[in-house]
Amino acid sequence: MPQQRRHDMGAGGTCFCPKCDYRGAHQSGIPCQDERCPRCGAKLLREGSYHDQLLQQKREA
Numbered sequence: 309m310p311q312q313r314r315h316d317m318g319a320g321g322t323c324f325c326p327k328c329d330y331r332g333a334h335q336s337g338i339p340c341q342d343e344r345c346p347r348c349g350a351k352l353l354r355e356g357s358y359h360d361q362l363l364q365q366k367r368e369a
């Protein structure tokens with residue numbers, strides 16, 4: 309089944325920390341990966357991104 313492609317990754321969305329599950333609003337113009345978790349200092353990931361999907365798959369396995 310065709311998966312809808314999303315090209316609007318630039319606006320809105322959520323950044324999260326893969327280590328402590330901190331979540332924060334994504335700031336437009338700043339990649340999540342350029343931001344640091346205020347709790348533990350890890351690099352944040354974009355929710356729903358390729359890396360996020362990899363993480364989910366690892367957790368399910």
Ligand SMILES: [Zn+2]
Binds near residue numbers: 328330
């Ligand atoms: Zn964290």
